Amino acid sequence: MTEPDNNFPEEAIFHGIPASPGVAHGLVFKFSHGDIEIPSYEVPLESVDTEVQRFDEALSKTRCQIREIRNEVAANLGDDEARIFDAHIMVLEDQAFIDDVVAEIRECEVNVERCVHRVSRRYLDIFAKIEDSYLKERATDIADVTGRLLRNLLGLTGSGTAFLNEARILVADDLTPSDSAGLDTSKVLGIATDSGGRTSHAVIMARANAIPAVVGLQNLLDSLEDGADLLIDGFDGTVVVNPSEQTLFRYGKISKRREKIADIADSLTDRPAITADGKKVVMFANVETFDEVKRSLELGADGVGLFRTEGVFLRNNKFPTEEEQFQEYRQAVELLAPRPVTLRTLDVGGDKVLASSSSREANPFMGLRAIRYCLRNENVFRSQLKAILRASAFGQVRLMYPLVTSVEELLHANHLLGECKKELESQNVNFDSELPVGVMIETPSAAAICDLLAEHCSFFSIGTNDLVQYMLAVDRINNDIAYLYEPCHPAVLRALQRVIQVAREKGISVGVCGEIAGDPTFLPVLIGMGVEELSVAPPLIPEVKYVLSRTSTKDSEILLDDVLSCDQSNGVHDCLKAFLRSTMASEG
Ligand code: PEP
Ligand code: MG
Numbered sequence: 001m002t003e004p005d006n007n008f009p010e011e012a013i014f015h016g017i018p019a020s021p022g023v024a025h026g027l028v029f030k031f032s033h034g035d036i037e038i039p040s041y042e043v044p045l046e047s048v049d050t051e052v053q054r055f056d057e058a059l060s061k062t063r064c065q066i067r068e069i070r071n072e073v074a075a076n077l078g079d080d081e082a083r084i085f086d087a088h089i090m091v092l093e094d095q096a097f098i099d100d101v102v103a104e105i106r107e108c109e110v111n112v113e114r115c116v117h118r119v120s121r122r123y124l125d126i127f128a129k130i131e132d133s134y135l136k137e138r139a140t141d142i143a144d145v146t147g148r149l150l151r152n153l154l155g156l157t158g159s160g161t162a163f164l165n166e167a168r169i170l171v172a173d174d175l176t177p178s179d180s181a182g183l184d185t186s187k188v189l190g191i192a193t194d195s196g197g198r199t200s201h202a203v204i205m206a207r208a209n210a211i212p213a214v215v216g217l218q219n220l221l222d223s224l225e226d227g228a229d230l231l232i233d234g235f236d237g238t239v240v241v242n243p244s245e246q247t248l249f250r251y252g253k254i255s256k257r258r259e260k261i262a263d264i265a266d267s268l269t270d271r272p273a274i275t276a277d278g279k280k281v282v283m284f285a286n287v288e289t290f291d292e293v294k295r296s297l298e299l300g301a302d303g304v305g306l307f308r309t310e311g312v313f314l315r316n317n318k319f320p321t322e323e324e325q326f327q328e329y330r331q332a333v334e335l336l337a338p339r340p341v342t343l344r345t346l347d348v349g350g351d352k353v354l355a356s357s358s359s360r361e362a363n364p365f366m367g368l369r370a371i372r373y374c375l376r377n378e379n380v381f382r383s384q385l386k387a388i389l390r391a392s393a394f395g396q397v398r399l400m401y402p403l404v405t406s407v408e409e410l411l412h413a414n415h416l417l418g419e420c421k422k423e424l425e426s427q428n429v430n431f432d433s434e435l436p437v438g439v440m441i442e443t444p445s446a447a448a449i450c451d452l453l454a455e456h457c458s459f460f461s462i463g464t465n466d467l468v469q470y471m472l473a474v475d476r477i478n479n480d481i482a483y484l485y486e487p488c489h490p491a492v493l494r495a496l497q498r499v500i501q502v503a504r505e506k507g508i509s510v511g512v513c514g515e516i517a518g519d520p521t522f523l524p525v526l527i528g529m530g531v532e533e534l535s536v537a538p539p540l541i542p543e544v545k546y547v548l549s550r551t552s553t554k555d556s557e558i559l560l561d562d563v564l565s566c567d568q569s570n571g572v573h574d575c576l577k578a579f580l581r582s583t584m585a586s587e588g
Helices: 043-076 079-092 095-108 112-128 133-153 175-180 201-208 243-269 290-298 310-314 322-336 370-376 378-394 407-426 444-448 451-455 464-472 478-484 490-506 522-530 538-549 553-564 569-587
Strands: 012-015 019-020 024-028 169-171 188-192 214-216 231-232 238-241 281-287 303-307 340-344 395-400 437-441 459-462 509-512 533-536
Touching: 019 201, 019 281, 019 553, 024 188, 043 079, 043 095, 043 112, 043 133, 043 175, 079 175, 079 201, 095 112, 169 231, 175 188, 175 201, 188 201, 188 231, 201 214, 201 290, 201 370, 214 243, 214 569, 243 538, 281 290, 290 303, 303 322, 310 322, 310 444, 322 340, 322 378, 322 395, 340 478, 370 378, 370 407, 378 395, 378 407, 395 407, 395 459, 395 478, 407 451, 437 444, 437 451, 444 451, 444 464, 451 490, 459 490, 459 538, 464 490, 490 509, 490 522, 490 553, 490 569, 522 538, 522 553, 522 569, 533 538, 538 569, 553 569
Parallel strands: 024 169, 169 188, 188 214, 281 303, 281 533, 303 340, 340 395, 395 437, 437 459, 459 509, 509 533
Antiparallel strands: 012 238, 019 214, 024 231, 231 238
């Protein structure tokens, strides 16, 4: 067996996915979930009841702990982030799981730890064979919860950071929600994980606590020893082991510069988003909850460009009623009025599975998702359309359909919208009869027929998160092929340019609401293409405004010509990076 190369006498560089901005330098703490040794022994028949009782007690203790974590997370990060722990509690309350463990204890007459371990392994093995992202997540929940249950049975304390006497950079294979919830964040300088995506709970926690994080590093953990010297750059996903004096000096300068930029960016909150040569760009926010609506207002958004309404559906274990939806939308619309709120109709399917859904698809991202789901489930769609129409009486609402692939779908949806309007009219219910209807351009087919779609809608919003995945045939949540997920691909650039050009020719507004809209490197090229609306996660608004304020439309148009002449993504990357460097260097 070859020993892992633990020591890098020289500096070594790893590249991952930037997940939470900032630079951290410090010593490594290799975080382990604490591999648990499971004792295995027979128990005499008369002690079997005691084992069952130990199981009951451990279940209640674990439930209490998870409830406590849930409340803490809800208080610190909000209800949405806390919801994952409801799923954990559901595992502990799952009667089939409880019955299986008890049956195993009684039938095999062995200790409870062994039975919990065996039953959970059985479940995990079944889940491992299923190619379904939703069920894979449930498997993570089971592993997380049963690990905690076993630690409680064995009287083991957690594997958190509480015992550390100094803050460290935490390096892990992955962090489960309860790992990250159990961290003492004052002891965490930064986070680097081999797996994980940009939307994992650990990453959300890192961003909320301004802890730099890089994920998807693949083989960092095994290459390091506890206490190694590490620098992580959460801005561009670089991790440096044993950074040299020169590297530290360079990063010191970069950090200072970035802090300065962050300060300037914060001062732009109350100002409109304007390019260096005075072109106004509408700065919208992407939101899912009312808290985010409030946050977007504080950070100077001109409105909401994407309200992911599925949050309202996924938060509940049942479909929200029309009235419940109306109340949710209305409070956002009223708070932001007269700024517009773009309510996207239900985008479930793909990786967003409703708790009530029993159907499992082989290819969920290609399946009954978004507008397809709504057109198949007309009652669900009608109730949402009516709730949105009713909310439109209280401010400026725009309605938007996700994942449209054909004119037929758009006409079908518009037809149902027309029927809902008639129904409300007949009941004398107020709504905005001029409600703008938009289409998300997030499939190659929609991009190809955007001229035809433009005849039946009043705006486009380009959803590049999906457009990139479908254009390049790269599953957006598959770690193994994350390196192929490339917004700089010439095919993507051409599609973006065409959609924007067609929208302008047709006289309808066009915005970008995918992640690239908030990426400082990508922004200038979008401006060069003539985008007039950007919609980004609320925390990114100040920085986007800052980058815009340094970017002129004329230079962006030249940049666009340059990138369109590149035949490979790398060339595009180089052009974009060089452009950003030069615009930022010109700062006084
Ligand atoms: C997109 O696909 O770019 C988008 C904004 O929608 P979502 O990320 O919700 O699929
Ligand atoms: Mg999408």
